[in-house]
Structure formats: structure tokens, C-alpha cells
Amino acid sequence: MTAAAKIRPVASPNPLARFWWVFRENPGAVVGLWVISAIVVAALLADAIAPHPPHEQYRDAFLTPPAFARGGTWRYPLGTDDIGRDILSRIVHGARLSLLVGGIVVSLSLAAGILLGLLAGFTRGIVEIAIMRSMDIMLALPALLLAIVIVAVLGPGLTNAMYAIAIVSLPHYVRLTRAAVIAERTKDYVIASRLAGAGVPRLAFVTVLPNCLAPLIVQATLGFSTAVLDVAALGFLGLGAQPPTPEWGTMLADARQFMQRAWWVVTFPGLAILITVLSFNLLGDGLRDALDPRMRR
């Protein structure tokens, strides 16, 4: 053992603590975080929480109103749909699906977006022009419309809907990454890494990328809510998850014709979408303030 081996590094004050200190100043973001945590727990424990299996049809209970309305029963707290399935159970299972879809879509588009953005930012020239112009074209079209086109080509279904949404949300990540890379790559610390012998892959992933993450994390959070909303929209249009899957958008579409008679069949799945999307947006705003002071209004 040499003398140097005995040196114990002094711990840094936790950067996470600093982050939390700014984050909790924003009540909306904190509420968003709590709601999302609740949704995540519900999704994880769906089988335990849901009072009924999501596909079980109770033939004696078509369109039962929710428990607190006249004619309701606590057997079906949020009522049943037109073929007697418990709405609460379907919403809880739908949360699992929505979060899964959000997570997969965000991971796919984030990973591909970072790769393309780094490529564009580091190569410049023809590769950069090709990448950025394609992204501009994609951004010029309405995202949902483009997603519908892609699903129409790939064929309807939840998996293809996820691919479609991942593809249409790609441009945001590519642009953010490229802009951050271009701002960083001429900085002295990057040049110093080059002088130390770092090649382009190391510069991109080890030196530059960690300094570009803040706006990407914010975008990913907001992207989560877009993904939940878009997958519901595609489900509603019959292009996403197919019945009888308990997916929120599909539930809305199935129950549409009973809207006049039984308000609860559309209200509760709609609220689930609204609350989830809103929470992610609140969280995203709070993260933006805490992680990326430059973007603060």
C-alpha cells in the first residue's frame, strides 16, 4: 500500500440536494410528481388494486352508474360499461399500458434522437444537412397526422402506434441535441479533451453528452405526456390498441355511442388521460426550472 492509496476523497455536497431545493419551490411540479408517483404505483399494483379483472363482463350490470350517483353500487366504484366491465379496473390496467407505452416511446425517440443529434453536431457538412432537413420536413407536418400515415403504412396495432409516435417525436430530440452539441463542442474543455487524445466517440458520449442532458430530460418528460395523449388518440381512431385491450383511448372510442345515456363511460377514461398528461407537463416545467436555469422565464 502506497501513501497515496490511503487518501480518501472528500465527498461533494450532493448536487441532487441542490436540484431538489429548486424543484420543490414549484408547487405545480411537486403535485405533478406526486400524482405521477400515484399513477406509477397503481400501474405496478394493478392486479391488487383493481376490484375486478379488466376483461370480466358482468351480464347483470350493463352501464351501471358510479357508486356515488343514483343507482350506483360500491361493487363498481366508477360504474360499468356497455358490456358490464368495471371501469375503475380497466382504467387502472390502462395506466399500466399508458406508462409502458410512454416509457417505450420516449426511450426509443430519445436514444435515436441523441444518436442523430450527436452525428449532425459532430460531422457537420452533408450528413448534418441531410439529417436536419428531414427533421424540418417532419416538423412541418402535424405530428398526429404523420403518425396516422405511418400507422396506415405499418398497419394498426399498439406496437406500430408506438413506433409511429416515436418517429414523429424524433425531431425535437435531434434538434435539442444538435443545438446543445454545437454550443458545447467549441468550448475549451472539449478542446482540452481533444488535446488529451480523445477521439470523436469519446468526445461525443463522454465529454459533450453529459453537458447536454438537462434540456433532453425536460423534453423527455414532456414527450411522455405527448406519447400518452397520442397513443390514446390513435386508440380512439381505431389505429392503436385494439379492443378489448383496456387502453384509455380505445375505451373512449368503444363507449362513444353511450355518451348521452351514461356519462361515466367517457368521463373517467377522459379524466385519466387529462390528469396524466397534465401531471407530466407540470413535472416537465418544474424540471426545466430546476435543471436548466437558462430556459427559465
Next chain:
Amino acid sequence: MTSSPILEAIDLARHYRVNRGVLRRPATLRALDGVSFVLSPGRTLAVVGESGSGKSTLARQITLIETPTSGDILFSGRGVDSFDKSEWPELRRSIQMVFQDPYGSLNPRKTVGAILGEPLAINSTLGASARRDAVHEMMAKVGLRPELSGRYPHMFSGGQRQRIAIARALMSNPRIVVADEPVSALDVSVRAQVINLMLDLRDEFHLAYVFISHDLSVVRFIADEVIVLYLGRPVEKAAVETLFETPAHPYTRLLIASTPRADNTARRERVAPHGEIPSPLSPPSGCAFRIRCPFAARVCEDKRPELRPFANREVACHRVEDIAG
């Protein structure tokens, strides 16, 4: 001065194309022109000049960050162009740089230990614990407590950061260190410490320094030879005593006269540099300094003065015999 030169620059020039909007043709900006020097291990070459005189541009050519428009750089007597791919990493790590801004030159997301360990992680086969020992050893050498290797750069003062930057440069085991205004961003109170550290390290590692500064008072303590740049061109090149005792070029005189000196009891009259530096995009004809020069004559307008020997130095001035002779 027995050792053979480690670095030579021969007639180095770097021109930039700058776009001037849609309607005008791109112009050529001569950021650097006609710079030559020879540098030996253990010696310091200072490059001085006002802001915009091309000092950082010169640093980027010497450190091989950019490729000069023309001219040659010789490393150990061999043109850097002739190094092939397998020799390049060795060449690259031999020429290191210390930057002006200690806040921008350290990766904010990496600990000091990771920053200092990076050159070893890239260029050596040392394991993690051997690297950590080397990092701790180097931190001690530059006057930092090795216990602080787990901290992030923002937790250090400017002077400490510059010590980290110096340590990082030395981790590559370089032969040449180019320091681009390493103390300009620091408090006056810590400048001397950093300069002294650099001098100690130069002797310990037998380094050759290219020390860039716009402040002549610093140069005096560290340099052996000085090049004075004006709008990208050398106007005077001399040993440090010669330059300070008997400055020859009017621009050098102006720089020295406008430098505050601590040892001066009867404060010398400060000569305010009259006139602005002309735009490097459209420098004056003939001698670029003539519009600010009190000795300017007809000949200065017509012909650009070349660097030529004069009293133990080189000067680019038509009238140097009349002024300094």
C-alpha cells in the same frame, strides 16, 4: 541553452474566410502572418499583443487544433505534416495547452479526479487504481490537496482551477505547454503564485513554454524570449531583457509605457495608446501600426516593413534606426 529545439515555427500564417452577409463577397481575415520562432526545452517564449492581435490563433496552430494556412511547424526537427497516423497520438499528447478561462476549460460534469485521469485513460494502459495514484501525485505537485479529487470544478476558486488545468496538461507528459493568458482571468493576488508554480514545473519537467499574454508585467518574470504581435504580424522579437531595457519598435514602447509597474516609485507618465486598433479585415497599407505611430512617415504608408535584425533583436519598422538608434 545546449539542448536542441523542440519546436520550430517557420513563417506561420492563418487566414480565415469571413462571410459578410449575403450581398458582399467573403473576405479574408489575416489573423496570423509571418510568425517564426525556435523553442528549446526549459525555455519560455512569450507572445504579447493587444486583444485581437492573433495570439490565440497562434496557440491553436502550435497545439495542432487548427491547420495553418501556410508555413511549417517542426516538432523535434520534423515537420508535423510528416507524422503518420500511428505517430499522431504521441505528437498530440506532447503539445498541451492551458486556457485563459479557468471556468470554461474544465468539464463541469466531471470530478477533478476524472478530468485529470482522462489523458491516462486514453493514452495509457494503467488500471484505475494506478491512475488514481498518478492523479493524486500530480495534484500534490500543483499544490492541491489530493483529498479534493472527488469534487467538481465549480467548487474551486479561479486560481485552484487554473492549477487543475495545469495539472491536466501535465498528465499527458508533454514536452511543450502553450499557455494562453493563463493568469489574465485571475485575481492579481494569485497571479504570482500561478506563475511561480509554472516556473517550478517547467524546471522539474524540463518543459518548453509558449506563454501568451497581453500584460507585459507578467511576461517579464517568466519569459526568455518575447514576440510582439500587432494585427497578426510580429513587430519585434527579442530576448526579454533587451525588450524591456531598450524596446525598439514604437508599438513595443507603447505597450511597455502603458504597463503599470510596481517597482516604479516616480510613476512614469502613462502613455495612453491613442487610436483604435484598425479592423483586421481592412488593415492600413504599408505598416499596420502607422496610423497610431507618432513616428510614421511616407515610407510607412507605401511599404510593409519586414522583420529584420537590429541591435540584438529583430524589428519590423522602417524608421527604427531614427527612433531607437
